[in-house]
Amino acid sequence: MSRKKAVKSKAATSSPSAGSPAGKGTGKAARSSPGIVQMNGVVHPSRPSISNSSEFYDIAFKVMLVGDSGVGKTCLLVRFKDGAFLAGSFISTVGIDFRNKVLNIDGVKVKLQIWDTAGQERFRSVTHAYYRDAHALLLLYDVTNKASFDNIQAWLTEIHEYAQQDVVLMLLGNKARSAIVLTLQEFGVPFMETSARSGLNVELAFTAVAKELKHRSMKDPSEKFTLHEYVSKEMKGTGCCRS
């Protein structure tokens, strides 16, 4: 991997660390995630902890964005983290990088460590190494690019091969333009359309995943939550026709 490109690109590369995705990596990963330990597959702070955005959190999870190159993974993450759209020329991600965001889910501070992977084929072996520690995967395709939709099955096969069996999985049709709310049953995975450009359903996608992860982690029998139901109840159309 070219060092020069990594600096120039949207994302730098970093290495996964066995069994401790957030705690002991090299470079950015290690510096950005102090004080995190993994227990029963869920990442908890070893003591009341702060994320690199200086916010306290109660539980932390690792979320990965995957999908073909150009479907909008980096833009989705930037929209969610900074509320902005990365316009201008497309610079492909090199390797993998992450950003943290803490969400307040029903009074619980849930930190999402969101890994943005490179969609290009040549980086596949790098990203494979990160799958096993992921608690959730957001699989993106581009609604304006049929090839990216046709590749979903191949991505799912890869996910089943490398990720944990119980990983939380959601399919996102990004670059959505229409106000029509689609429900895609084909893959048996919760689905919604998003737009990194307009912000459509971006917050909702990450919130839904955070709710599901928090629900699984807390195992509160009084709390009835299913990702499918939450997504179909909350999902909105754009109400306009530009993406």
Ligand SMILES: Nc1nc2c(ncn2[C@@H]2O[C@H](COP(=O)(O)OP(=O)(O)OP(=O)(O)O)[C@@H](O)[C@H]2O)c(=O)[nH]1
């Ligand atoms: N119209 C529109 N364009 C988008 C949207 N999201 C991303 N784009 C554009 O699509 C191109 C690719 O976006 P990226 O976020 O860089 O794609 P990526 O999936 O991270 O690509 P790789 O890093 O190669 O894996 C850029 O030119 C973006 O401006 C969207 O919601 N709507």
